[in-house]
Amino acid sequence: MAVNTNMPAVSNEERLAGLKNDKKFINRMFWWLMFHITQLFTMERMMGCSMAMMMASAREDLYPGDPEKQRDLVERHMVFFNTQQGFGSIIWGICLGMEIEQARTGEVPNDIIQTIKTALASPIAGIGDTLWQILFTPILLSIGIGLSSQGSPLGAIVVIVVYAAVNFPLTYTLFTLGIRAGVDGAETLIGSALKDRLMLAVETLGIIIVGGTVGSMVNIRTALEFNINGVVVNLQEQVFDAIYPGVFSLICFYLTYWLIKEKKWSAMKIMLVMLAVAAVGYFTKILA
Amino acid sequence: MQITVLQAILLGIASYAYNSGILGGWIFLNICSRPLTIAFAIGLIMGDMKTAMIIGCVIQALYLGATSIGGVQSMPAIGMSMFFGIPIAMAASSGPEEAAALALTICLACSAIETPLKSFGNIVKQAALHHVDSFVHRNKLKQAIAATYIWQQGLCFLMYGLPVMLLALVGQDAIITMVALLPPWVTGVITTFTSLLRTLGFGLLLAGLLKNKAQWFLFLFGFALVKGMGISVLSLTFIGLGIAYLVFVLSDKGETTKLGV
Numbered sequence: 001m002a003v004n005t006n007m008p009a010v011s012n013e014e015r016l017a018g019l020k021n022d023k024k025f026i027n028r029m030f031w032w033l034m035f036h037i038t039q040l041f042t043m044e045r046m047m048g049c050s051m052a053m054m055m056a057s058a059r060e061d062l063y064p065g066d067p068e069k070q071r072d073l074v075e076r077h078m079v080f081f082n083t084q085q086g087f088g089s090i091i092w093g094i095c096l097g098m099e100i101e102q103a104r105t106g107e108v109p110n111d112i113i114q115t116i117k118t119a120l121a122s123p124i125a126g127i128g129d130t131l132w133q134i135l136f137t138p139i140l141l142s143i144g145i146g147l148s149s150q151g152s153p154l155g156a157i158v159v160i161v162v163y164a165a166v167n168f169p170l171t172y173t174l175f176t177l178g179i180r181a182g183v184d185g186a187e188t189l190i191g192s193a194l195k196d197r198l199m200l201a202v203e204t205l206g207i208i209i210v211g212g213t214v215g216s217m218v219n220i221r222t223a224l225e226f227n228i229n230g231v232v233v234n235l236q237e238q239v240f241d242a243i244y245p246g247v248f249s250l251i252c253f254y255l256t257y258w259l260i261k262e263k264k265w266s267a268m269k270i271m272l273v274m275l276a277v278a279a280v281g282y283f284t285k286i287l288a
Numbered sequence: 289m290q291i292t293v294l295q296a297i298l299l300g301i302a303s304y305a306y307n308s309g310i311l312g313g314w315i316f317l318n319i320c321s322r323p324l325t326i327a328f329a330i331g332l333i334m335g336d337m338k339t340a341m342i343i344g345c346v347i348q349a350l351y352l353g354a355t356s357i358g359g360v361q362s363m364p365a366i367g368m369s370m371f372f373g374i375p376i377a378m379a380a381s382s383g384p385e386e387a388a389a390l391a392l393t394i395c396l397a398c399s400a401i402e403t404p405l406k407s408f409g410n411i412v413k414q415a416a417l418h419h420v421d422s423f424v425h426r427n428k429l430k431q432a433i434a435a436t437y438i439w440q441q442g443l444c445f446l447m448y449g450l451p452v453m454l455l456a457l458v459g460q461d462a463i464i465t466m467v468a469l470l471p472p473w474v475t476g477v478i479t480t481f482t483s484l485l486r487t488l489g490f491g492l493l494l495a496g497l498l499k500n501k502a503q504w505f506l507f508l509f510g511f512a513l514v515k516g517m518g519i520s521v522l523s524l525t526f527i528g529l530g531i532a533y534l535v536f537v538l539s540d541k542g543e544t545t546k547l548g549v
Contacts, residue, residue: 031313033314034314035309035313037309037313037314038309038310038440039309041413043414044417049417049420049436053433053436056424056432057433068427071424071425074424075424078421078424085318132318133318137319138352138493141322141324141348142521143521143522144348145348145349145521146514146521146524147521148342149342151337151339152338153328153341155341155345156327157328159319159322159324159325160328163319164316164319171314197536197539200539201532201535201536205531205532206493207498207503207510208506208524208531209510210490210510211506211511211512211514212521212528213349213490213514214490214507214510215510215511215514215516216515216521217349218349218486218487219483220487244516245515245516250511252484253490256488257491257495260492260495261498267363267488267492271485271488274485274488277484278478278480279481282480283473287484
């Protein structure tokens with residue numbers, strides 16, 4: 001078969017420009033990032049090492065055969081960096097996109113890349129920590145508890161599958177958006193009304209689910225009985241349960257909530273007090 | 289039930305894998321540190337999924353609102369302790385409720401060891417980071433990447449894997465003997481304590497969710513459906529998703545966004 005020698009060679013500049021739409025390159029970088037993020041988190045640089053190692057994984061794509069530039073690429077990212085990993089994948093993508101531009105044109109100084117990286121870290125961490133750590137994950141776990149509280153593995157399986165099914169496309173989409181759209185993509189994420197509407201909807205779901213799971217999991221009872229004119233009155237069944245099922249648990253739950261929210265007690269302090277209350281409650285039969 | 293040598297080894301491997309980021313990286317890392325998913329692995333290894341999941345749910349209820357922001361944990365660290373605390377409790381107890389109370393006690397007690405162990409690990413990681421730095425400065429980038437993984441994985445195995453293997457084997461006899469000697473009132477107080485603790489995790493979570501007092505109606509709505517009407521949490525989830533979607537749609541004030549939603 002004759003080899004077509006008339007195909008034009010792709011210049012390095014064209015090759016670099018094509019990287020932002022090169023699915024193989026993006027996929028490779030994404031998976032390197034997914035594993036680098038979990039390694040060597042330190043107080044000194046937090047996730048800085050993962051940013052540098054991602055660049056190290058891209059060194060031959062950005063500066064093929066140029067060890068000096070490859071070293072400079074990695075060294076300038078061995079600095080402090082911290083954000084929420086999932087939503088923050090857009091920042092890793094933005095930095096990679098900017099380094100591609102720098103390799104292509106030489107017109108994106110390191111100062112700009114570091115400034116943008118630092119400027120975006122906090123607001124995106126705020127969105128990510130709120131939506132992911134405080135809302136989505138605990139709500140999903142509440143559902144898991146509700147499904148597994150009688151011993152079924154279904155809750156754990158649902159949690160693992162749903163978590164990955166949401167986390168993977170979210171992280172991949174934001175990483176790709178960062179590479180291709182750059183800072184514009186991040187501004188869209190931070191500034192859009194969509195995020196506020198999403199948070200309100202997720203909060204609504206979360207509060208309903210917490211209510212249901214408290215109903216399902218919290219079962220605090222009193223063993224107190226009173227003898228009134230020869231009639232034994234069981235406080236739990238004949239008073240509290242008669243008012244509404246689970247009302248005694250609800251009162252106990254509200255007391256804990258009040259200590260957290262109004263009195264601002266720490267979790268450790270509440271646990272110690274609960275231990276004392278459990279001891280007194282057990283011996284006095286106030287708690288069963 | 290006794291923890292066998294093979295089970296102790298598998299528990300150690302699971303503890304290392306769950307804590308090292310090697311299982312699918314960031315995709316699974318965060319969910320692997322949760323009592324519910326840890327209990328699932330323990331249930332598979334110990335061959336008693338029912339007891340493991342009941343214990344997992346009790347501990348998860350306490351740790352529902354636990355966060356790790358900026359490397360700072362909001363609750364005592366029990367990521368490693370669960371891998372031997374839950375199996376030992378399963379071996380030492382006669383029923384799931386008692387096992388849950390004992391597991392929680394062991395885990396919280398062992399967090400006193402796990403927390404300084406993590407601090408020691410952070411110091412070692414600092415040294416590791418500077419070792420990686422030295423490879424980068426000398427332009428040995430392939431070695432820099434390798435060093436990152438060797439340090440992290442090696443440390444995780446030594447901090448999370450090996451101790452679990454040893455404690456699961458060595459600790460079980462001591463704890464089983466201790467539990468057998470405990471007077472019934474101690475078990476009773478611990479069980480009562482565990483039932484109270486379930487309110488803490490949910491309370492912490494709700495304190496973060498509730499923005500105004502009117503939202504208590506949403507909480508009571510969920511509570512009433514499950515406790516008063518007996519519907520399952522799964523059914524409540526579907527109802528909740530429908531309501532959340534309505535809120536999402538109705539909160540659209542017509543502002544356009546670049547995403548066009």
